[in-house]
Amino acid sequence: MEESGRRRRRLIAALIAAAGAVFFLGRFFRPLTRTAEVRLDVPREPVPADGALVYARARVALVRDGDRIQALDLTCTHLGCTVTVTPTELVCPCHGSRFDRKGKVLEGPAQRPLKQLRLEEREDRWVVTV
Amino acid sequence: MSFVREFIAHLFPRVVRRNDLKLTYTFCLGGLAFTAFLLLMASGLLLLFYYQPTAEGAFASILFLEEQVAGGKYLRSLHRLSSHALLILLFLHTLRVIWTGAYRPPRQLNWLIGFALLCLALFAGYTGYLLPMDQLALWATQTGMELLHTLPGGGILHAFLVPDGIGGSLSLLRFYALHIVVLPAAMLILISLHFYRVRKDKGVLPYL
Numbered sequence: 001m002e003e004s005g006r007r008r009r010r011l012i013a014a015l016i017a018a019a020g021a022v023f024f025l026g027r028f029f030r031p032l033t034r035t036a037e038v039r040l041d042v043p044r045e046p047v048p049a050d051g052a053l054v055y056a057r058a059r060v061a062l063v064r065d066g067d068r069i070q071a072l073d074l075t076c077t078h079l080g081c082t083v084t085v086t087p088t089e090l091v092c093p094c095h096g097s098r099f100d101r102k103g104k105v106l107e108g109p110a111q112r113p114l115k116q117l118r119l120e121e122r123e124d125r126w127v128v129t130v
Numbered sequence: 131m132s133f134v135r136e137f138i139a140h141l142f143p144r145v146v147r148r149n150d151l152k153l154t155y156t157f158c159l160g161g162l163a164f165t166a167f168l169l170l171m172a173s174g175l176l177l178l179f180y181y182q183p184t185a186e187g188a189f190a191s192i193l194f195l196e197e198q199v200a201g202g203k204y205l206r207s208l209h210r211l212s213s214h215a216l217l218i219l220l221f222l223h224t225l226r227v228i229w230t231g232a233y234r235p236p237r238q239l240n241w242l243i244g245f246a247l248l249c250l251a252l253f254a255g256y257t258g259y260l261l262p263m264d265q266l267a268l269w270a271t272q273t274g275m276e277l278l279h280t281l282p283g284g285g286i287l288h289a290f291l292v293p294d295g296i297g298g299s300l301s302l303l304r305f306y307a308l309h310i311v312v313l314p315a316a317m318l319i320l321i322s323l324h325f326y327r328v329r330k331d332k333g334v335l336p337y338l
Contacts, residue, residue, distance in 0.1 A: 029290050030293070031300070078276070081272070081273070
C-alpha cells in the first residue's frame with residue numbers, strides 16, 4: 001500500500017520532469033532568428049522578354065511572363081536539387097522533374113510546384129527574400 | 131571506476147565450452163564490427179585535431195589534412211573505410227543472427243538492442259557524410275534531409291537537424307556534435323548492454 005503510493009509519486013515526478021525536459025529542449029533547439037532571409041541582392045538588369053535571369057548560386061531565377069516578373073526558387077520540390085532553366089521549361093537534372101515557367105509541375109517525380117519568392121525592386125537592385 | 135572493472139570482469143565467461151569456439155557459427159561478425167568501431171574511434175580521435183567544423187573552414191581543413199599532415203590522408207581513408215566496414219559487418223551480423231535464429235526468446239531484448247545499434251551506426255555514417263562539406267556531401271545531405279518530410283513529424287526533425295539549411299553553420303555544427311559525441315556515446319552504452327546481454331543469455335550457442 002505504502003510502497004505502491006511511493007512508486008506512483010515517483011512515477012508522477014519523473015513524468016513531470018520528463019515533460020519539462022522535453023519542453024525546454026524543444027525551445028532550446030529552435031533559435032529565434034526567423035527574419036526574412038535575403039536570398040539575392042543584385043544590380044537590376046532587364047529580364048529578357050520570355051526569358052529569365054538565372055542566379056544558380058543563390059538558386060533563384062527571375063522569369064518574365066508577359067510584363068509580370070516573378071522570382072522562382074530553383075530548389076526542386078522532390079529532393080532539393082537545383083533545377084536547370086531552359087527556354088521553355090525548368091528541368092531537374094537529378095530525377096527528371098519538369099516544371100513550366102510559372103513553376104507548375106509538368107512531370108514528376110516532384111509533386112509540388114516550385115516555391116515563388118518575394119521580389120522587390122529597391123532603387124536599382126533586385127532583392128529576393130524568402 | 132570499480133563499476134567499469136566489475137563490468138569488464140563479468141564480460142568474460144567462467145568457462146568456455148568447446149562448441150562456443152566454433153568459428154562457423156558466428157563467423158566473428160559481431161566482434162569484427164566492434165573492431166571496426168574501435169578503429170573508427172581511434173582514427174576519429176586523431177582527425178579531431180585537424181578538422182574545423184565551420185561552413186567556411188571545413189573543406190579547407192580536409193585539404194590541409196590530406197596535403198600537409200603526415201599520415202593525414204591515410205587516417206582519413208582509414209576512418210572512411212572503417213565506417214564502410216562497420217556497416218557491412220553489422221549487416222552481415224544481422225543476417226547471421228536471423229539465419230541461426232538467435233533473435234528468438236530468451237534473446238529477444240538483445241535483438242532489439244542490436245537493431246537500435248544498426249540504426250545508430252547508419253545515422254552516424256550519415257552525419258559524418260556532411261562534414262567534409264564538398265559537393266557530394268552537400269547534395270547527399272540535401273536529398274536525405276528532403277526525404278525526412280515524407281515521415282510523420284519529419285518537419286520537426288528537419289528543423290532540429292538543419293535549422294539554417296544544408297551548408298549552414300548551425301546545421302554543420304549539429305551534425306558534428308551528433309557525429310563525435312552524441313552518437314558514439316549512445317553506441318558505446320548500447321554496445322556494452324549488448325555484450326552484457328550475450329553473457330546473461332549464456333553465450334551465443336543455440337538453446338538445445
